[in-house]
Amino acid sequence: MHQFEVQPIIEGLGFNLFGQEINFTNSALWMFVVLITIYLFMRGGMKRELVPGRWQLMVEGVIGFVDNIIDTSIGPNGKKYTPWVFTLFMFILFANWWGMMPVGIAGIHPFTVTSQFTVTGLLAAISFSIVLIVGFWKHGFKFFSLFIPHGTPLPMIPLIFMVELLSFMVRPFSLALRLFVAMIAGHILVKVFANFVIQSIDAGGASLLVAGLSIVFIAFVSALELLVCAIQAYVFALLTSLYINDAENLH
Amino acid sequence: MEVYGSQFFWLLIVIGIIYFGIAKNMVPKISKTVDDRQKRISDDLEAAQTARDRADQIEEEYRTRINDAKSDAISTIAAAKAEAAKKNEASVKRADTSIAKKAEEADAALKSAQADALKEIESVAAEAARDIVATVSGTKVSAADAKKAVKAAF
Numbered sequence: 001m002h003q004f005e006v007q008p009i010i011e012g013l014g015f016n017l018f019g020q021e022i023n024f025t026n027s028a029l030w031m032f033v034v035l036i037t038i039y040l041f042m043r044g045g046m047k048r049e050l051v052p053g054r055w056q057l058m059v060e061g062v063i064g065f066v067d068n069i070i071d072t073s074i075g076p077n078g079k080k081y082t083p084w085v086f087t088l089f090m091f092i093l094f095a096n097w098w099g100m101m102p103v104g105i106a107g108i109h110p111f112t113v114t115s116q117f118t119v120t121g122l123l124a125a126i127s128f129s130i131v132l133i134v135g136f137w138k139h140g141f142k143f144f145s146l147f148i149p150h151g152t153p154l155p156m157i158p159l160i161f162m163v164e165l166l167s168f169m170v171r172p173f174s175l176a177l178r179l180f181v182a183m184i185a186g187h188i189l190v191k192v193f194a195n196f197v198i199q200s201i202d203a204g205g206a207s208l209l210v211a212g213l214s215i216v217f218i219a220f221v222s223a224l225e226l227l228v229c230a231i232q233a234y235v236f237a238l239l240t241s242l243y244i245n246d247a248e249n250l251h
Numbered sequence: 252m253e254v255y256g257s258q259f260f261w262l263l264i265v266i267g268i269i270y271f272g273i274a275k276n277m278v279p280k281i282s283k284t285v286d287d288r289q290k291r292i293s294d295d296l297e298a299a300q301t302a303r304d305r306a307d308q309i310e311e312e313y314r315t316r317i318n319d320a321k322s323d324a325i326s327t328i329a330a331a332k333a334e335a336a337k338k339n340e341a342s343v344k345r346a347d348t349s350i351a352k353k354a355e356e357a358d359a360a361l362k363s364a365q366a367d368a369l370k371e372i373e374s375v376a377a378e379a380a381r382d383i384v385a386t387v388s389g390t391k392v393s394a395a396d397a398k399k400a401v402k403a404a405f
């Protein structure tokens with residue numbers, strides 16, 4: 001799976017940090033592509049006109065969307081988390097979409113940043129750290145009451161506590177895995193059917209029909225993937241704000 | 252090849268730039284634009300509402316003033332009418348009394364004239380009766396007797 005491989009693109013630029021070799025990889029390059037795209041997109045919304053143009057309206061719409069997620073899941077206390085949720089949403093959305101762009105036609109090696117568990121894992125870890133820090137900062141030891149739902153019978157408390165704690169600890173992994181798996185599975189699906197197309201054409205004859213069907217299928221899956229890209233970004237941002245809500249507004 | 256280091260390193264840099272450069276710096280400005288616009292719209296709406304309320308109030312005032320003026324006019328007319336009627340009545344009364352007085356005076360004058368006339372007639376009659384008695388019987392009757400007799404005859 002060459003398209004998921006991370007490799008240095010400029011040899012000899014690497015340096016050592018905390019015993020780790022840091023290279024400028026294709027993954028890093030695409031992260032910067034995502035960054036520049038987000039910057040250019042946001043620049044279009046900085047005209048600050050009274051009557052917004054289409055671009056400005058789009059940027060304001062995205063910001064309003066994120067604000068709305070925060071508002072509905074955290075409430076008025078959530079204003080300070082907007083930058084992080086916004087960062088998550090925009091980075092994941094643009095990274096997902098860049099991974100779907102047909103830049104391979106122009107001979108550029110495409111790469112989906114979010115198809116790396118190291119990337120999604122770090123994002124989830126930051127979100128989870130925010131939850132832990134905010135939870136223990138605001139509520140101290142009382143934060144553990146999150147693991148005991150209201151009205152739990154006394155003898156059940158230890159068991160429920162363990163179950164809830166387990167589900168809480170699994171959160172960052174499920175958060176990271178969901179995005180990573182959705183991205184990698186979609187790309188592999190497209191790749192598998194692309195293989196069908198090539199092999200069918202090589203075989204010739206009646207299998208050309210399979211090639212045609214596969215191309216139609218690829219088109220549909222690609223359209224579906226574009227939707228999944230947006231949905232996964234939304235889910236990541238939404239779940240992060242829901243988890244933060246647990247810490248911010250302890251029940 | 253181990254890539255965790257480079258992945259984490261570059262991701263943290265990119266995420267940091269997005270967080271501090273875009274989400275913390277650009278987003279609030281854009282949000283402010285949206286809020287300002289929203290505020291302006293609501294302010295405009297509010298101003299329109301106030302203007303409408305004022306217009307309503309002015310109309311209300313106008314209406315009450317018109318009504319007041321109308322009722323004022325009506326009461327003034329009624330008062331004037333009453334006054335006129337009173338004056339009329341008074342002058343009629345005055346005329347009545349003066350007429351009655353005059354009639355009374357005339358009556359009194361008439362009565363006194365009658366009494367005078369009666370007295371005159373009486374004295375004339377008494378004179379005449381004395382004369383007649385004197386001529387007929389040759390007896391002289393005193394004036395007082397004659398008068399008495401005439402009075403009895405009357």
